[in-house]
Amino acid sequence: MSAFLVRRLVRLAVVITGVSLVTFAILQASGDPVSLIMPEAPEADRAVLRRTLGLHDPLPVQFARFVGNAVTGNFGKSFFHHGQSASALVLERMPTTLMLTVFSMGVALAIALPVGIYSAVRRGRAVDQLATGTVFLGQSMPVFWTGIMLILLFSVQWRLLPVSGWESWAAVILPTATLSTFTAPLLLRIVRSSMLDVIGLDYVRTARAKGLSEWLVIGRHALKNAALPLVTVTGLQFGLLLGGAVITETVFAVPGVGRLIVGAIRQLDFPVVQAGVFMLAMIVVSVNFLVDVLYLYLNPQIRVR
Amino acid sequence: MAVGSLPLAYADDVPRMAAGSRAWRKFIRNPAALTGALILLVVVGAALTAPWITPHDPAKQSLIRRFTPPVWAPGGNAGYLLGTDQVGRDILSRIIHGARISLLVGVLAVVISVLVGVTLGLISGFVGGRADTVIMTVVDITWSFPQILLALAFVAALGPSLVTVILVLGFTGWERYARVVRAEVLALREKDFIEAARAMGIGSARILARHVLPNTFSSIVVLSTLQVAQAILQEAALSFLGVGSGRTYPTWGQMIALGRDFVSVAWWLPTFPGLAILATVLAINLVGDRLRDALDPRV
Numbered sequence: 001m002s003a004f005l006v007r008r009l010v011r012l013a014v015v016i017t018g019v020s021l022v023t024f025a026i027l028q029a030s031g032d033p034v035s036l037i038m039p040e041a042p043e044a045d046r047a048v049l050r051r052t053l054g055l056h057d058p059l060p061v062q063f064a065r066f067v068g069n070a071v072t073g074n075f076g077k078s079f080f081h082h083g084q085s086a087s088a089l090v091l092e093r094m095p096t097t098l099m100l101t102v103f104s105m106g107v108a109l110a111i112a113l114p115v116g117i118y119s120a121v122r123r124g125r126a127v128d129q130l131a132t133g134t135v136f137l138g139q140s141m142p143v144f145w146t147g148i149m150l151i152l153l154f155s156v157q158w159r160l161l162p163v164s165g166w167e168s169w170a171a172v173i174l175p176t177a178t179l180s181t182f183t184a185p186l187l188l189r190i191v192r193s194s195m196l197d198v199i200g201l202d203y204v205r206t207a208r209a210k211g212l213s214e215w216l217v218i219g220r221h222a223l224k225n226a227a228l229p230l231v232t233v234t235g236l237q238f239g240l241l242l243g244g245a246v247i248t249e250t251v252f253a254v255p256g257v258g259r260l261i262v263g264a265i266r267q268l269d270f271p272v273v274q275a276g277v278f279m280l281a282m283i284v285v286s287v288n289f290l291v292d293v294l295y296l297y298l299n300p301q302i303r304v305r
Numbered sequence: 306m307a308v309g310s311l312p313l314a315y316a317d318d319v320p321r322m323a324a325g326s327r328a329w330r331k332f333i334r335n336p337a338a339l340t341g342a343l344i345l346l347v348v349v350g351a352a353l354t355a356p357w358i359t360p361h362d363p364a365k366q367s368l369i370r371r372f373t374p375p376v377w378a379p380g381g382n383a384g385y386l387l388g389t390d391q392v393g394r395d396i397l398s399r400i401i402h403g404a405r406i407s408l409l410v411g412v413l414a415v416v417i418s419v420l421v422g423v424t425l426g427l428i429s430g431f432v433g434g435r436a437d438t439v440i441m442t443v444v445d446i447t448w449s450f451p452q453i454l455l456a457l458a459f460v461a462a463l464g465p466s467l468v469t470v471i472l473v474l475g476f477t478g479w480e481r482y483a484r485v486v487r488a489e490v491l492a493l494r495e496k497d498f499i500e501a502a503r504a505m506g507i508g509s510a511r512i513l514a515r516h517v518l519p520n521t522f523s524s525i526v527v528l529s530t531l532q533v534a535q536a537i538l539q540e541a542a543l544s545f546l547g548v549g550s551g552r553t554y555p556t557w558g559q560m561i562a563l564g565r566d567f568v569s570v571a572w573w574l575p576t577f578p579g580l581a582i583l584a585t586v587l588a589i590n591l592v593g594d595r596l597r598d599a600l601d602p603r604v
Contacts, residue, residue, distance in 0.1 A: 011445070015446055018443070018445075018446035021446075022450065026459060029462035030462035030463070136587060136594070140538075140586040141579075141583055142538050142541050142545070142586075144541075148561065148568060152572055239448065239451040239452070243452060250546060261454065277454055277455070284449050
């Protein structure tokens with residue numbers, strides 16, 4: 001088992017290096033960073049800046065320096081925001097983004113678990129067909145449009161909830177609801193299919209044959225084994241959820257990392273873009289790693305080895 | 306003509322044709338998939354014939370016609386079925402033209418993803434060893450980013466344009482094909498008919514092209530159909546966030562972004578382009594899901 005853990009740790013290190021490389025490439029792709037920072041400066045000043053930024057060094061040297069800085073959380077200073085440290089700007093806003101993601105994950109699970117289980121148990125019946133149809137609809141709606149439609153109804157038409165912000169609980173409702181319409185169909189689909197996978201298995205039939213009530217069979221026996229793929233796939237989809245959060249924040253002007261990154265992209269403020277992209281990727285990487293380790297503990301087949 | 310008198314090549318094709326028509330029958334018997342296919346036909350038709358069927362020039366502004374509501378609402382004008390925007394441009398005409406960008410980006414991005422992903426998946430599965438490790442590590446790294454964020458950053462860095470959007474969406478969406486193709490190749494590699502081909506002295510490239518690739522075909526078709534839907538959503542999101550294919554040509558995402566600012570005075574501005582995205586993506590998803598069922602021999 002420790003060999004498994006060591007292998008995973010090595011892969012983790014490799015993936016983090018790769019993530020840094022991709023983040024590093026963002027600035028390279030933009031061409032000349034100096035003309036972004038001082039577009040109208042004379043050539044002499046540019047040369048000075050180029051030297052201070054170390055842009056004369058060969059690319060591998062620059063990359064090594066970037067990785068060294070990245071793992072210590074140093075992405076340089078923002079071109080705007082009064083030259084604040086880019087990673088400080090990102091970290092400041094991270095709790096808001098995580099809150100939005102976790103809240104909507106909670107709402108989505110509260111819908112997806114019961115509906116998904118019920119629709120697997122009643123496969124092919126009206127409830128299942130309705131749920132499956134809703135999943136299709138939910139997965140085909142652009143999340144930013146859903147947000148605007150909710151604003152149209154709840155803020156413009158009925159004047160119940162604020163259009164934007166994150167200061168009050170009322171302001172939290174619409175962004176959370178929007179992101180949930182994006183997350184819930186995804187989770188519902190996973191719950192339904194992982195339940196369907198175990199429902200037909202022999203041990204479930206045995207439990208039924210023992211005379212256990214249907215809900216005890218589902219709740220105690222089937223759900224326990226369906227939980228494993230549920231956790232894994234949810235972990236794998238975490239990047240998608242964060243992507244949805246980035247867009248949702250922009251629609252509702254939620255002061256999170258997503259809105260910061262989108263703003264920075266419009267201003268070509270690359271240190272902030274790099275810091276934001278890197279740290280969000282690190283969250284995805286950590287979640288995937290945790291899921292891997294959790295899988296190890298939850299799955300008795302691996303534990304034995 | 307008796308079957309026995311058919312040349313060998315034809316006899317070989319008989320089961321495949323039968324399987325094809327069975328899949329087709331399964332496909333059209335489903336009302337949801339049929340509806341999806343019809344919607345898709347309308348959208349594709351509209352995109353192809355846009356310059357000839359739009360009632361107005363999508364770029365023509367008219368100050369006196371600003372914020373005309375849709376025809377059924379009070380103040381609507383029969384000449385502008387879905388109303389006009391903040392500078393008096395016809396929404397319906399803009400939506401029809403927007404279909405071109407959405408479909409173009411969707412299809413071309415997927416073509417790039419398929420080419421890259423299938424090639425790398427084949428190499429990974431068939432060559433194995435170090436190539437496999439490297440390719441799968443790259444797949445892991447790609448998975449670590451929220452795709453939309455990566456696309457956003459690179460489109461902005463390279464400079465927003467139609468070509469950049471297509472290239473970036475294409476090169477950030479290939480990993481699913483690599484995974485699936487690799488898994489299928491690994492499963493196929495042990496099969497007798499591959500062994501037999503190898504024993505006959507057929508080269509690796511030929512085995513891949515003639516025997517392995519056709520067997521991964523149905524997975525690729527299903528995955529790529531579903532990715533077209535995703536790419537359309539992503540292009541819309543990029544346009545919405547302001548790093549789309551540029552301001553000159555109307556896109557659905559950009560129409561929604563503009564409409565967001567006027568949502569309190571003109572609900573139709575963001576609503577209709579969104580419905581266009583919803584209908585198109587839903588249609589593709591319905592067709593894709595049915596294709597999965599129809600092409601999967603186990604179901």
